[in-house]
Amino acid sequence: MSAVIAPATGKFEALLPVLIIGAGAAGLCAALAAKDVGVDAVVVERDGVPSGSTALSAGLIPAAGTRFQRAKGINDSPQLFADDIQHKAKGQSNPTVVDAVARGASLLVEWLANRHNLPFDVVDSFNYPGHSALRMHGLPSRTGRELIDRLRNAAEANGIMVLTERVAERLLVEPDGRVRGLEIVHRDGLHERIGCETLILACSGFGGNPDLVRRHIPDMANALYFGHPGNRGDAIIWGHALGAAFSHLGGYQGHGSVATPHNILISWAVIMQGGIQVNRKGTRFSDETRGYSEQAAEVLRQQGEFVWNVFDERIANVARQFDDFQRNVPARFLRQKLSPT
Numbered sequence: 001m002s003a004v005i006a007p008a009t010g011k012f013e014a015l016l017p018v019l020i021i022g023a024g025a026a027g028l029c030a031a032l033a034a035k036d037v038g039v040d041a042v043v044v045e046r047d048g049v050p051s052g053s054t055a056l057s058a059g060l061i062p063a064a065g066t067r068f069q070r071a072k073g074i075n076d077s078p079q080l081f082a083d084d085i086q087h088k089a090k091g092q093s094n095p096t097v098v099d100a101v102a103r104g105a106s107l108l109v110e111w112l113a114n115r116h117n118l119p120f121d122v123v124d125s126f127n128y129p130g131h132s133a134l135r136m137h138g139l140p141s142r143t144g145r146e147l148i149d150r151l152r153n154a155a156e157a158n159g160i161m162v163l164t165e166r167v168a169e170r171l172l173v174e175p176d177g178r179v180r181g182l183e184i185v186h187r188d189g190l191h192e193r194i195g196c197e198t199l200i201l202a203c204s205g206f207g208g209n210p211d212l213v214r215r216h217i218p219d220m221a222n223a224l225y226f227g228h229p230g231n232r233g234d235a236i237i238w239g240h241a242l243g244a245a246f247s248h249l250g251g252y253q254g255h256g257s258v259a260t261p262h263n264i265l266i267s268w269a270v271i272m273q274g275g276i277q278v279n280r281k282g283t284r285f286s287d288e289t290r291g292y293s294e295q296a297a298e299v300l301r302q303q304g305e306f307v308w309n310v311f312d313e314r315i316a317n318v319a320r321q322f323d324d325f326q327r328n329v330p331a332r333f334l335r336q337k338l339s340p341t
Contacts, residue, residue, distance in 0.1 A: 005170065005171045005172075005173055005238065005241050005242070006170040006171070006172055006173075006183065007172070007173070007174075007175070008172040008173055008174050008178075008180035008181065008195075010193065011193070012180075012181055012193045012194060012195035013192050013193055013194060014192075014194050014195065015181075015194075015195040015196070016040070016041075016042050016194060016195065016196045016197070017039050017040060017041070017196070017197050017198065018031075018034050018039055018040070018041035018042070018196065018197070018198045018199075018200065019041070019042055019044065019181065019182060019194060019196035019198070019199050019200070020041055020042070020043045020044065020199075020200040020202055021043075021044050021168045021182070021199070021200070021201050021202060021203045021234075021235075022043070022044075022045065022052065022201070022202035022203040022230075023043045023044075023045035023047075023050035023052065023152070023162050023164075023202075024050065024051070024052025024053060024054045024148070024202060024228075025052065025054040025144075025147060025148060025151060026202040027043050027045075027052075027200070027202030027203075028043065028050065028148075028151040028152065028154075028155050028160075028162075029108070029112075029151065030200050030202060031043050031155055031160045031162075032115075032116065032151070032154055032155060032158060032160070035158050035159075035160055036115065040160075041160060041200075042160075042161045042162075042163060042194075043155070043160065043161070043162045043163065044163050044166050044168055044182065044184055044194075045162055045163065045164045045165075045166065046164075046165070046166065046167050046230050047164060047165070047230070048164050048165050049152075049164065050148060050151075050152050050162060050164070051145075051148055051228065052148065052228050052230070053144075053205060053207075053227040053228045053231060054144045054147060054148045055144045055145045055147075055148045055228075056144060056226065056227060056228065056265070057144035058138065058142055058143065058144060058265075058267065058322055059138055059139055059141075059142065059143050059144035059145070059146060059147035059148075060123065060136040060137065060138045060142070061105065061108065061109055061120075061136070061137045061138075062081070062105060062128075062131065062135045062136055062137070063081075063105035063106040063108065063109040063135055063137055064076040064077055064078050064080060064081035064102060064105065064106055064133065064135050065077050065078055065081075065106045066106045066109050066110060066120075066122075066135075066137065067110065068109070068113075068120055068121060068122045068137060069122055069133070069134070069135065072122055072124055072134070074122065074124075074133055074134050074135070075133065076133040076134075076135055078099075078102040078103040078105075078106060079102070080132060080133060081102040081105070081133075081135065082095075082098050082099055082101075082102035082103075083132075084130055084131055084132055085098050085101070085102065085130075086098060087130065088129075088130040088291070089251075092248075093248070094247070094248070109137050112151075116150075116151075116154040117154075118139065118147075118150050118151075118154075119139060119140060120137040120138065120139065121137070121138065121139075121140070122134055122135070122136065122137055122138075123136040123137075123138055123142070123321075125269070125318050125321065126269045126272045126273050126318060127272060128268065128272065129268070129272070129289055129290060129291035129292070130291055141323040142321055142322040142323055143322070143323045146323075163184070165186065165187040166184045166185065166186055166187070166192075167184060167185045168182050168183075168184055168203075168234070169182075169183050169184060169185045169191070170182065170183040171199075171238050172193065172195075173242070177242050177243070179196075179199050180195055180196070181193060181194050181195035181196050181199070182194050182196070182199070201234075201235035201238070203230070203231075203234050203235050204233065204234075204235035204236055205227065205228075205231035205233065206231060206232065206233025206236055207225050207227045207231045207252075208225055208227060208228065208229050208230065208231040208232050208233075209231070209232045209233045212233045212236065213225075216249040216250050217249075217250055217252050219297045219300070220252060220254060220296070220297070220300075222300060222305065223254060223296060223300055224258060224260065226255065226258050226263065226265070236249070252293065253293050254292065254293040254294075254295075254296030254297065255268075255292045255293070255295075255296055256277070256288070256292050256293075256294075256295030256296040256298065256299045256307075257270070257271070257277075257292060257295070257309055260306075264325075265325075266309055266319070266325065267319045267322045267325050268292045269315070269318050269319045269321075269322070270309055270311045270315050270316070270318075270319050271288045271289060271292075271295075271309075271311075272289065273311070273314070273315040273318050273319075274311070274315060275288075275309055275310060275311030275312075275315050276288060276309075276310050276311075277295070277299070277307045277308065277309055277310070278307060278308050278310060279302040279303060279306075279307050279308075280302070280303050280304060280306065280307075281303070285298065285301075285302060285307075286298040
């Protein structure tokens with residue numbers, strides 16, 4: 001996307017009730033939710049097959065008070081979840097937003113399971129930093145690829161149109177700032193103007209925009225970017241141009257355990273089960289259990305911005321429940337490089 005705003009003049013090739021930019025998990029869930037209330041939504045996606053950063057993750061959704069937790073005897077509630085978020089954020093998060101997220105997460109998981117047949121289960125072999133209850137809900141492979149594939153299949157089953165290999169080039173607005181539609185560019189260079197009553201920007205991630213990262217998250221300015229290259233912050237740039245208000249742009253999810261040069265995400269389960277990180281001097285340099293985002297900044301402070309994970313075979317077996325770990329980390333690599341012999 002070029003994130004250019006242009007006047008909403010001229011004719012539109014199509015007029016839609018809802019137009020969504022981005023076919024990651026957020027965009028596809030928005031389209032499915034619109035369909036559930038009888039509103040047809042069209043999704044614009046730059047890739048040939050929807051993936052986004054969702055496909056690069058473990059695909060886990062934290063949710064509190066679900067039937068999946070109750071089936072395993074896990075006592076939890078949205079209020080406890082909200083308290084955990086505020087504690088992790090040192091009380092800096094907007095309480096209204098936190099409450100909406102904490103209460104909405106369980107509704108989302110239950111809806112995806114009941115309405116769209118996503119077979120969620122609670123990860124109960126280890127807990128994530130900051131959570132006082134086991135509340136990570138994942139699919140059988142524990143991969144974001146499975147999550148995005150199932151959401152895409154649900155969209156197809158519900159007749160939701162996803163326009164792939166199209167880039168949202170310009171936001172079309174009235175002089176008063178009212179958004180009227182988009183100008184999109186096809187892979188072959190063809191331009192098309194689509195009008196809409198409602199526009200949803202599911203494209204606000206800016207990890208792939210070094211200038212925005214340096215401006216809003218200076219601690220991560222030198223970090224390896226491990227997300228989707230399309231995360232250029234176009235929604236944020238458009239918002240600034242329209243005079244929108246912003247807050248908490250310094251919040252981020254980093255990860256202190258990406259194996260390089262392989263670019264393999266090593267599950268944080270290895271830390272939560274007792275593994276540690278040491279720098280090139282063989283020194284343990286921080287409390288890793290505070291969280292993988294916090295640890296990302298600590299790793300960047302080490303010599304060469306490089307550290308070792310140290311864990312044993314027992315811990316590796318816990319991590320192997322994640323399909324990407326099992327497929328991408330050969331046993332010989334684990335035995336010789338990541339665990340004591």
